[in-house]
Amino acid sequence: MPEGFSFSAVASGIKKEALDLGLIYAEKPVQGAGVFTSNLVKAAPVLLAQGLLAKRNAFRAILVNSGCANACTGEEGLNDAQEISSYLAQKLNCLPEEILPASTGVIGERLPKEKIIEAIPPLIEGLSPDKYQDFAKAIMTTDAFPKIASRQIEISGEKINILGIAKGAGMIAPNMATMLAFLLTDTSLAQDKIYKILKDTVDKTFNRITVDGDTSTNDTVYLLASGYKKKIEDRNIDSFKKALYEVCYELASFIVKDGEGATKLVKIKIINAENENRAVKIAQTVANSLLVKTAFFGEDPNWGRFLAAMGRAGINFDPNKVDIYINEIKIVENGLGTGKESENRAHLEMKKPNFVVTIDLKQGRAEAQYLTCDLSYDYVKINAEYRT
Amino acid sequence: MPEGFSFSAVASGIKKEALDLGLIYAEKPVQGAGVFTSNLVKAAPVLLAQGLLAKRNAFRAILVNSGCANACTGEEGLNDAQEISSYLAQKLNCLPEEILPASTGVIGERLPKEKIIEAIPPLIEGLSPDKYQDFAKAIMTTDAFPKIASRQIEISGEKINILGIAKGAGMIAPNMATMLAFLLTDTSLAQDKIYKILKDTVDKTFNRITVDGDTSTNDTVYLLASGYKKKIEDRNIDSFKKALYEVCYELASFIVKDGEGATKLVKIKIINAENENRAVKIAQTVANSLLVKTAFFGEDPNWGRFLAAMGRAGINFDPNKVDIYINEIKIVENGLGTGKESENRAHLEMKKPNFVVTIDLKQGRAEAQYLTCDLSYDYVKINAEYRT
Numbered sequence: 001m002p003e004g005f006s007f008s009a010v011a012s013g014i015k016k017e018a019l020d021l022g023l024i025y026a027e028k029p030v031q032g033a034g035v036f037t038s039n040l041v042k043a044a045p046v047l048l049a050q051g052l053l054a055k056r057n058a059f060r061a062i063l064v065n066s067g068c069a070n071a072c073t074g075e076e077g078l079n080d081a082q083e084i085s086s087y088l089a090q091k092l093n094c095l096p097e098e099i100l101p102a103s104t105g106v107i108g109e110r111l112p113k114e115k116i117i118e119a120i121p122p123l124i125e126g127l128s129p130d131k132y133q134d135f136a137k138a139i140m141t142t143d144a145f146p147k148i149a150s151r152q153i154e155i156s157g158e159k160i161n162i163l164g165i166a167k168g169a170g171m172i173a174p175n176m177a178t179m180l181a182f183l184l185t186d187t188s189l190a191q192d193k194i195y196k197i198l199k200d201t202v203d204k205t206f207n208r209i210t211v212d213g214d215t216s217t218n219d220t221v222y223l224l225a226s227g228y229k230k231k232i233e234d235r236n237i238d239s240f241k242k243a244l245y246e247v248c249y250e251l252a253s254f255i256v257k258d259g260e261g262a263t264k265l266v267k268i269k270i271i272n273a274e275n276e277n278r279a280v281k282i283a284q285t286v287a288n289s290l291l292v293k294t295a296f297f298g299e300d301p302n303w304g305r306f307l308a309a310m311g312r313a314g315i316n317f318d319p320n321k322v323d324i325y326i327n328e329i330k331i332v333e334n335g336l337g338t339g340k341e342s343e344n345r346a347h348l349e350m351k352k353p354n355f356v357v358t359i360d361l362k363q364g365r366a367e368a369q370y371l372t373c374d375l376s377y378d379y380v381k382i383n384a385e386y387r388t
Numbered sequence: 389m390p391e392g393f394s395f396s397a398v399a400s401g402i403k404k405e406a407l408d409l410g411l412i413y414a415e416k417p418v419q420g421a422g423v424f425t426s427n428l429v430k431a432a433p434v435l436l437a438q439g440l441l442a443k444r445n446a447f448r449a450i451l452v453n454s455g456c457a458n459a460c461t462g463e464e465g466l467n468d469a470q471e472i473s474s475y476l477a478q479k480l481n482c483l484p485e486e487i488l489p490a491s492t493g494v495i496g497e498r499l500p501k502e503k504i505i506e507a508i509p510p511l512i513e514g515l516s517p518d519k520y521q522d523f524a525k526a527i528m529t530t531d532a533f534p535k536i537a538s539r540q541i542e543i544s545g546e547k548i549n550i551l552g553i554a555k556g557a558g559m560i561a562p563n564m565a566t567m568l569a570f571l572l573t574d575t576s577l578a579q580d581k582i583y584k585i586l587k588d589t590v591d592k593t594f595n596r597i598t599v600d601g602d603t604s605t606n607d608t609v610y611l612l613a614s615g616y617k618k619k620i621e622d623r624n625i626d627s628f629k630k631a632l633y634e635v636c637y638e639l640a641s642f643i644v645k646d647g648e649g650a651t652k653l654v655k656i657k658i659i660n661a662e663n664e665n666r667a668v669k670i671a672q673t674v675a676n677s678l679l680v681k682t683a684f685f686g687e688d689p690n691w692g693r694f695l696a697a698m699g700r701a702g703i704n705f706d707p708n709k710v711d712i713y714i715n716e717i718k719i720v721e722n723g724l725g726t727g728k729e730s731e732n733r734a735h736l737e738m739k740k741p742n743f744v745v746t747i748d749l750k751q752g753r754a755e756a757q758y759l760t761c762d763l764s765y766d767y768v769k770i771n772a773e774y775r776t
Contacts, residue, residue, distance in 0.1 A: 212678040214697065217699065294767075295772070302495075319428065383686070384685040
């Protein structure tokens, strides 16, 4: 576990299903960076955090609540988030600006400020380096399981730790919401690189998953680096990036696996594309197609749907050159089906809980992948329930 | 009914559910125009028709088959379509180039050419001006009902008829597929205007509906003008355009109403936008959001989902100015919820089979609308069934 951090979690009664306040605390100021939702409609904690990160790069704590997104709450919502940070800062003996907020839950309702403030003293009392699992549970909403991933790498004889904790099960869940991830490490990074490293990693992991194609108002990924271990030098940066990617990729897979109602985790892999952006765009369109996702649920290698989704991605390619595989089974060669026998074999592959759809464009050398899940009855059930 | 056309339909045994060959025949060459799928992957009949329409503007017949899309079938698929047209032309005593093809059904399978050719003689024998309903039934796939709309307008004392027949229930249905529409009129139009009139009308009607956001490889709209009545002069063109729009809008609503598994027909209306394109983009994103569509199914005025979908449309607007209505009930004012009481009233409006979501951006004077439906268990059921 990365040194320099403690965790805590309490139930303040905002929601019944789980604990609902989580705190990550750093003993001394630590480096921080954040990547946020691209949605034009941004929740109050996102707006507050973006303001903080624009001005400073040292932080002491992350406070997360589940049950209420504090989104579409206007000026009052911003004030609520600020008041809670001020109270926490006073109790932690730090500046309000050193606290990064995150919220997930219903949009359009005010935070239960008093309840949260009441819960802060026991939250602080409970701080401990071992309580990261409690924290992971506290931030869950419709999540079926807590999401934790970690890596240890050795650089110049020193062991460096990365811990990641995430929540998310639908881009915006019914009552609850959002994808949040908290990445902690005990090294430090060049200040001018930390944001870029985080952003690049998020773009290749959390930004390449889909459950329902919707983007939350609250999506947030924070990276805190405590600096207990030696700073990462430029020549070792790739080892660090690789480990951070692995942690993020694992958390991203957990989110899709836990997709609302999902029964399959499917990797859409585009190979031999002209460039990476085009590969991403095609992968994304296939990954979000309702007809593709229902075909996954039906375990049907209905490749016409894959090609039809690719064709509306807005990217030029030659349909008559495309090969498509389900795991190792080739079901399309040069744009034509390879026959019933291979479809039957592909159908068997699709009975597995995880499989890969590989699409070969034969255009160039770039590739990209996207993680998605199937669309089941339960997705509709979870999301169609009336909120009250 | 427009003069100069006859219809016929027969079952050739391609599919069991309905008749599966439909023919529209014109006694003498008639003006024709077509608008096709924007999907890069285009079915053989679409490629064939695009080639014909690029070279000529007079036609004698439209031949439609349901059960097989003849898409992703390569050179052989094109040859199949051409051979069928040649045989039909010989029997009708016209040129193969005077026949416009359309197909809907499974992607990736060859047309049962012999069966279709065998069915052509009885198809021709059956031709009659009264059989348009049989034709409408023959082209159905997962459609629950045949889709027919018509208008009669009077121009300079002469009665002009427009008849529209369509099929479609999902953009690409499970086994079956596609949106097809056939528009017939007994007037004629300036040759340099006919395509533009059709294209503009399609853009505002069939291109502003969604069931699942997928675009078929086979989507086709044909307009044939027999010229039995006086030609439409420029000063009367708006009356004709209005009537054509109404026919297309009515057919488009039927398609959404018949959306696979749909229980609600919802109009998303964006008002006071900066320009029409931006209004369309926002309406489209809201209309396609799974979370919005499941909220419709759940009759839940979950306006946070509407705002969140708008926010990812890639269009700039001020979330703090937005008002949202369900029918006449205002549920959002200046980006904030108007309270539980109005939500409860909106919930009652959403129990109706049709309702309107109006979104006021307060940016400018442009507006646009999009028709969508809810996402139900049955959509998943219909689309997740294994094809065999």
